[in-house]
Amino acid sequence: MYIYEKSKALFDRAVKVIPAGIYGHMGPANGCFIPVSAYPFYVERAEGPYFWDVDGNRFIDFLSAYGPNILGYNHPEVDAAAKEQMELCNCVSLPSARMVELAELLVDTVDSADWAMFCKNGTDVTNLAMISARAATGRKKIVKFVGGYHGVMPWMLDIGYPGVLFEDVDNIITIPFNDLDTFRRVLDTYPNEIAGVISTPYDHRAIDASQLPLPDFWKTVRELCTKEGIVLICDDVRCGFRLDLRGSDYYYGFKADLICFCKSIANGYSISALCGSAALKSAVSSVFTTGSYWLSAVPMAAAIKCITLLHEIDGPAILKIKGEKFARAMQTAASDCGFKLNVSGELSMPFLTLEDDDSSFIMQELTGGMVPRGVFISSHHNLFVNCALTDEDFEETYNVARASFEDIRRNHPEMYR
Amino acid sequence: MMNEKAKAACNIHAVLRNMENLCELDVTSKELIAASNVAIQFSVPEIDKLVLAFRQGACKAMRGDGLSYDMNLRFSSHEHLNLMIEGKKNPIPTKGLRHIPFLKKTFTALADRLSYYLQPDPERLKNDKSYRDASTKMLAYTAFYAIPEIARYDEVGIHIARQIDDGIINIVVGDEFAIQLHSKQGVLETSKGRNPNARALMLFDSMETASGILNGTLDSFGCIGTGALAFRGRITMIDNLNKLLGLVPNYLG
Numbered sequence: 001m002y003i004y005e006k007s008k009a010l011f012d013r014a015v016k017v018i019p020a021g022i023y024g025h026m027g028p029a030n031g032c033f034i035p036v037s038a039y040p041f042y043v044e045r046a047e048g049p050y051f052w053d054v055d056g057n058r059f060i061d062f063l064s065a066y067g068p069n070i071l072g073y074n075h076p077e078v079d080a081a082a083k084e085q086m087e088l089c090n091c092v093s094l095p096s097a098r099m100v101e102l103a104e105l106l107v108d109t110v111d112s113a114d115w116a117m118f119c120k121n122g123t124d125v126t127n128l129a130m131i132s133a134r135a136a137t138g139r140k141k142i143v144k145f146v147g148g149y150h151g152v153m154p155w156m157l158d159i160g161y162p163g164v165l166f167e168d169v170d171n172i173i174t175i176p177f178n179d180l181d182t183f184r185r186v187l188d189t190y191p192n193e194i195a196g197v198i199s200t201p202y203d204h205r206a207i208d209a210s211q212l213p214l215p216d217f218w219k220t221v222r223e224l225c226t227k228e229g230i231v232l233i234c235d236d237v238r239c240g241f242r243l244d245l246r247g248s249d250y251y252y253g254f255k256a257d258l259i260c261f262c263k264s265i266a267n268g269y270s271i272s273a274l275c276g277s278a279a280l281k282s283a284v285s286s287v288f289t290t291g292s293y294w295l296s297a298v299p300m301a302a303a304i305k306c307i308t309l310l311h312e313i314d315g316p317a318i319l320k321i322k323g324e325k326f327a328r329a330m331q332t333a334a335s336d337c338g339f340k341l342n343v344s345g346e347l348s349m350p351f352l353t354l355e356d357d358d359s360s361f362i363m364q365e366l367t368g369g370m371v372p373r374g375v376f377i378s379s380h381h382n383l384f385v386n387c388a389l390t391d392e393d394f395e396e397t398y399n400v401a402r403a404s405f406e407d408i409r410r411n412h413p414e415m416y417r
Numbered sequence: 418m419m420n421e422k423a424k425a426a427c428n429i430h431a432v433l434r435n436m437e438n439l440c441e442l443d444v445t446s447k448e449l450i451a452a453s454n455v456a457i458q459f460s461v462p463e464i465d466k467l468v469l470a471f472r473q474g475a476c477k478a479m480r481g482d483g484l485s486y487d488m489n490l491r492f493s494s495h496e497h498l499n500l501m502i503e504g505k506k507n508p509i510p511t512k513g514l515r516h517i518p519f520l521k522k523t524f525t526a527l528a529d530r531l532s533y534y535l536q537p538d539p540e541r542l543k544n545d546k547s548y549r550d551a552s553t554k555m556l557a558y559t560a561f562y563a564i565p566e567i568a569r570y571d572e573v574g575i576h577i578a579r580q581i582d583d584g585i586i587n588i589v590v591g592d593e594f595a596i597q598l599h600s601k602q603g604v605l606e607t608s609k610g611r612n613p614n615a616r617a618l619m620l621f622d623s624m625e626t627a628s629g630i631l632n633g634t635l636d637s638f639g640c641i642g643t644g645a646l647a648f649r650g651r652i653t654m655i656d657n658l659n660k661l662l663g664l665v666p667n668y669l670g
Contacts, residue, residue, distance in 0.1 A: 008643075011642050011643070012643070014642075015636065015639035015642065015643075019636075019638070020636070020638035020639065020642075021638065021639050021642045022642070023638075027638070027642070028641050028642040029637075029638045029641040029642070032648075032652055033641075034647075034648060034649060034652075035644075035647065035649075036641060036642065036643075036644045036647060037644055041642070158576075158580075159573055159576045159577070160573055160576055160577035160580070160657065160660040161660070162660070162663055166572070207652055207653050358616075358651075359584075359616040359617065359650040359651040360650060360651060360652070361649060361650050364649060364650075380652055
């Protein structure tokens with residue numbers, strides 16, 4: 001089992017000078033490192049599907065930086081494109097030609113895109129999409145779905161998060177995913193008041209199993225939004241380029257008015273994109289929005305190379321195969337030890353749950369066994385496979401999972417009498 | 418945002434209720450009530466009544482209507498009760514006036530002892546383990562008994578409590594003591610002790626950690642990283658409990 005002396009020592013220094021030591025989803029608190037002793041905190045280097053922590057431990061990484069790592073860490077061609085651009089320029093007083101080239105590439109790639117604009121993070125583009133929907137319609141209200149994560153602006157969060165006011169969420173209506181009756185009722189209740197509907201392509205919330213859209217869900221939502229003049233926003237920040245390069249709306253058979261990309265767009269370089277239909281171009285242009293680094297050239301060069309490579313290798317098809325292999329490795333290890341492991345969501349973004357473990361105690365023991373054996377997974381969040389994973393990695397994953405399940409059996413003899 | 422009703426409920430059912438723990442943990446308080454035989458009811462509009470029965474050297478806290486008592490203290494409003502806790506107003510005794518000497522002398526002394534533990538002296542916390550342990554227990558009881566009141570009367574608290582799954586959250590401090598929070602359809606109830614059927618666990622590794630976090634001298638997020646504070650089980654329950662805990666200082670700060 002791995003030990004993390006240097007990670008712990010760094011964290012001890014960090015808590016003195018950084019709030020929470022490591023804040024956000026990569027930290028032990030919000031990242032739900034359970035048990036915390038199983039997890040490293042700091043990385044030294046990364047390559048392909050692996051990272052090495054500061055103690056020199058190697059991990060097969062099934063979190064893939066929570067999505068950005070789609071081709072493999074430190075991908076030589078993406079990094080070369082970024083380096084080449086860096087030698088020319090990055091953050092200057094004007095944008096570079098890469099901005100136009102990337103927008104053209106996205107318009108050519110994404111089915112619902114007639115234009116593209118760029119920011120840095122997922123929150124930037126989901127927020128811009130919401131403001132644009134209001135600008136386009138002159139309406140206030142936004143419908144979102146229970147468990148849908150759209151970022152960290154106050155309107156995207158719920159009452160109870162420190163600093164979020166009732167006023168921040170007054171115009172946000174949250175309804176259950178896949179519930180068309182409730183959706184219709186909301187439309188009836190607020191005629192001509194709803195500016196936009198924002199949703200991830202499927203329900204890939206944290207903590208609980210993922211839920212795919214029911215067969216008619218998106219078709220009906222699309223029809224109703226069109227009828228009522230509501231802007232349909234696809235938050236493809238997590239799924240984008242993992243299910244279909246043409247967009248996850250295309251994958252599920254509908255056409256969004258606005259679509260948000262981030263994580264996989266540039267294989268780890270910091271950029272996000274909002275794409276949309278020609279009908280909304282003028283409204284989006286009217287929104288005042290900008291950021292110090294939004295038009296930097298290096299991430300754009302990386303994005304152009306990343307998307308080009310994903311086209312060449314058919315990235316989504318590869319990810320589906322890798323996801324199947326991962327699911328098989330995990331489920332076989334589970335069943336070999338008398339457990340039933342469920343894999344929900346899309347295969348490239350699998351969410352793992354164990355039967356008869358509704359509070360996740362056993363799942364947390366599983367992560368506690370697998371992470372210090374070198375397979376980096378999470379008990380509370382969907383995982384992300386990447387194109388660099390090999391068959392040897394899946395074999396190692398099976399072995400590690402099996403050893404961890406055997407530990408659980410030993411620790412809980414009462415469950416297997 | 419603080420509201421007076423929620424504050425009054427916290428003051429009655431978390432702070433004053435703590436007399437029960439005080440008389441168990443603090444020898445001085447135990448001695449103060451050694452010869453007492455009186456039950457005092459606290460009546461505040463629109464809030465469950467509290468009866469503190471001081472008998473045979475112990476204090477028992479009871480909640481609800483129709484309980485037997487010897488002396489009734491009426492408060493005209495939530496603000497009235499809150500000002501009494503701050504020492505700025507007196508209650509209105511409406512029954513059992515012969516017990517006023519107990520109220521003026523013994524109860525006032527007990528209130529001072531309670532403040533001694535609930536507003537701890539930082540130096541003493543460092544150097545006196547038994548003081549730190551007693552103070553930590555009482556602070557923890559106060560905070561976790563305040564949570565159901567915040568979930569009942571605070572606008573944000575009500576919203577958060579509705580998100581908590583049904584079941585039990587067990588808060589465990591080392592091998593020292595434990596508190597249970599029962600959740601059912603947005604209604605919360607606190608009790609003491611471990612529960613093997615808990616759906617979620619909040620684990621403080623020691624009294625020292627619990628003391629630091631409850632006193633605000635330790636950052637709870639940092640403690641999660643060091644393992645001094647750990648969670649297990651149904652994380653949404655813990656997450657929402659933490660949000661409720663974040664509201665406690667609005668009422669008991």
